[in-house]
Amino acid sequence: MTKDKSSQSKSKHLQRFHYTQDQAIEKPFNWKQMLRLLAYLKPYAKTYLPAAIIAMLISTAVRLIVPILIGKVAIDVAINEQNVTMLTYLVVIIGILYFLSYAGNVFRIKWVNILGQNVIYDIRQHLFSHVQRLSHRFFDSRSAGSILVRIMNDINSLQELFTNGIINLLMDVVTLVGIIVILFVLSPKLALAIMVILPLMFYLTTKLRRMIRRSWQQVRIQQSRMNSHLNEGLQGMRITQSFSQEEENSEYFHGVNRDNFLSWKEATKKSAMFRPFVELSNAIGTVILISYGAYLILLGENNGGIAIGTFVSFAFFVGMFWEPISRLGQMYNQMLMAMAASERIFEFLDEQPNVQEKKDAYVFTDMKGEIVFDRVGFSYDEDRIALYDISLTIQAGETVALVGHTGSGKSTIANLISRFYDPTKGKVKIDGYDLQEVQLDSLRQSISVVLQDTFIFSGTIMENIRFGRPEASDEEVIQAAKVVGADEFIQRMVNGYETEVEERGNILSAGERQLLSFARALLANPRILILDEATASIDTETEVKIQAALAKLLKGRTAIIIAHRLSTIREADTIFVLENGCILESGNHDKLMKQGGEYYRLVKSQFQMLDAI
Template identity: 80%
Template sequence: MANHKENKEGSRHLKRFSYTVDQAVEKPFNWKQMLRLLIYVKPYSKTYLPGAIIAMLISTAIRLAVPLLIGKVAIDVAIANEDPTMLTYLVLVIGVLYLISYVGNVFRIKWVNILGQNVIFDIRQHLFGHVQRLSHRFFDQRSAGSILVRIMNDINSLQELFTNGIINLLMDVVTLLGIVVILFALSPKLALAVIIILPIMFYISTQLRRKIRRSWQDVRIQQSRLNSHLNESIQGVRITQSFSQEKENNEFFDGINTDNYYSWRTATRKSAMFRPFVEMSNAIGTIILISYGAYLILLGEENGGIAIGTFVTFAFFLGMFWEPISRLGQMYNQLLMAMSASERIFEFLDEQPNVEEIEGAFEYTDMKGEIDFDQVQFSYNADRIALHEISLKIKQGQTIALVGHTGSGKSTIANLISRFYDPTHGAVKVDGHNLQDVSLNSLRQNISVVLQDTFIFSGTIMENIRFGRPDATDEEVMGSAKVVGADEFIQRLAEGYETEVEERGNILSAGERQLLSFARALLANPRIIILDEATASIDTETEVKIQKALRTLLHGRTAIIIAHRLSTIRDADNIFVLENGKVLENGSHKELMNQHGEYFHLVKSQFQMIDAI
């Protein structure tokens, strides 16, 4: 880092921008949550998991058996009795055991990696599918970068736990229990003296838990901030360059990156404290073994001492004893990271859509498209009422327009029709059915929305138009493009309909992207179509073509047009003029002009602006 000493710089810049970021929450270690995480292993509990456990038990049993063979058989029997034949056979047996252990480890590693990758795949698939079903309020409160961190980084943090951690944990626990049992069976006095350090070690390690866990929690928060800013910076790079703010943006990134750097450094430093402590405990145990073990050897077996073979076996097991404890310390760090990541993952999975679908919801099979707002009030939050008891009716096949100043509630009405939000009070009905009682899929499959800021996915133009109806044929896709006038510019492209467009369709002009969105909407063949400032990015010449296309697009369909360019809504059957979430007046263009009300003044002011230009 070029500016580590300026760590406060990140905080200074963070205050300049409004970010909705995760906050660290002080909680005890939640084993129920870890068990919930392990549920994802259940589908593989009869395939890869049993095989991995069996392979682990075989290799662990061999590891425990070899020191006993060397100490109690090779030294105390074969060497003591000067029996080279037994010693030779013993070497062959140990060689075969190590070969079996090698094969077992190969299969263990293979199966746990397959298990881990499948579990990670399932968790990511589950989380992504769940996020896609969440309501718009969820996305209103979070940046795209912070959501991306959960689906990618946090789930990746679980990879080590599932690919190695679970089986290694079982292996180390079995190894430790086996060693303790064997040591006490060989010599209770020497075993007690060697492992007396364990209570002290346990006490000190528990003191580190809260600090280590909080540190990894902070790492996740800083990564979320970093990814949020990266996502925003990349998408807004044209604005940054237009205003020559590269230096300012780089300073802001440096601040966030510095915070991220320090959070990682603090977490790794605290986590690294455990292993040296284990090694120190190992050293103390070795000193006790040598001093007290030598005394017991000199004492002799007949006087309650031990044989040389027992001492050698103890030395082998002592070396094996601290290794799994050290790994368990690392495993605990993995659990802390997994705990921090799983908290964030389950926070999203526990998030319920604000727009809920009731059991046995009504399914539209032949929607007519009649819309009724009955005393609808809606608030985005307690301090901001967007609609004040709106009541309006839109007949089947009618084209209505919503006009008014920015913030008057036009787009909110459109969002309520698509049921992206539910009213705070009142009801929105389509064909007489309250939208809160209908199936979301059957509702939205009958509605097409064309926005001013058209989103184009990476892929071909053919795929982007077909997004409205995935089962459409190529001929149907081309037919919808011809109707809205998009075929003309598509044919001029080198690859035609197979031309690859990057994310957001950057190789296309704003007007061309809008024409594609019209083609997409037409192909979906909706009963209700919503045009939210859909012609705002189109030049006058293209708009003339679009107006022609709209006659075909809107024919027989209920249409809601939101427009600041009032020339585009002259032919609407009914025009609703909104102000501060209320309907001021409504009627046809001619009727409203004759009233000399708000609509008249809006039209007049627009023409005065055009004349001034």
């Protein structure tokens, strides 16, 4: 009984992670999408691509010419006539031809690899640049791991297609067509007899097409799930260790890893079925060649048969015939993998920002900072309404505070000002301009946002402060840090401003990271400054420094301060109290305290908590 309860408990633990999962994309294999993928070759259509094709044609031409020289010239003519001079010339010519083939292959491999790496670089750059422009709704519904899989793994899956696949496909098609033409010229009867097996082979491989394609799609989905778990597991490692959940995490990863393993196993097993079909066809073709070819030799050329040299040439070409077919089968699998990956890549590239920018959008050149919410409503989805009919005006240079319980709509108002989302109804205006009519870059370059969980990039402290204004000088960076009180702790570090911070700034305390974010915001010199719980992670001593710095930071700027710690907003010009997406009351601190409403109750409850401590 105890064991059953333990296993049930463990089963529940293993279900604790829930990700927004990628779904299989059910679309037919279409050449329009493949042509769209091949369009990335266009920039190289006059350089590496034609050079690789010429090199391929040279090596392919040699492979087609040599069997004819051996069979029809060397055996049927030179050996029959015992012409040693002709045989000597043939040996020299064949040697030269093989040298040309070798040179062609060397340059083909070199140029297709350069071509492939350039195309992969372009696709990855295009996808990343596009994803950066997508709206917050896109990231709300997808994990970082699943996005990472598409930018890295899915694009890597195209590497083989562009470095070898395309040129090899052309080479195999040219080789195959050339062999078929030559075989029918040499002996139509024997050619037809050998190729009788082809319809059956194509029928069987066609039947496998959808099954193999779906298998590779499943591989991509399982990889996305595994990367999502890895991303979350690594970022939350401290929480995992603090709750001693390493074993449960390992068991969950075992399940995800096994699903990924099984999907690869299934896909490779189905893909491997191509080669046996080709080998079977090769075996049947060889039997037909030997039996029927021998009969035609015995029949004699005068009676509709063939010469021995023709049979030898046939043997060469039949051996070569199944090789490109086998590679084409592998190439087909490769194309299926590429299609599965490209479908997922194009799904992101076809994603359009929910926040659209008009072509003739107004460009802010000298923003004053007046903000107006005109009967604004907003919902993240049908069941999650965040704001109801909000109307408010924030004068340029005014400091406004938004207070209220969690989920009251404070951060949503900040997100609408930065136009990370568009309102469901009503309008948000700055300096009288509807934000939906404004160029996004000019808007966001005039706004700085400081969050509670500030993000520090890997690099130096100097680079992190300079992030919002890359052209700023070192002196300007240091001055910004001094204003917000960050210079003191930076100077204590061994390398000062050139200190390398680890990923997410893990070598810094929460307060130090927050001070850097204040310096970053100040250096960007915004007209509108949004502080979203920006002092929540700062200790009392540091908060005193910040309060002194805030006067300089907010001077001449429109400021929106979101805070649960009400001591930080006492000096705000206007305080808006929100509850369930509505404005309950507004006014300065003294006015709201005299009213004895919700703000008064929030302040009293907070001071009671401090007294209890």
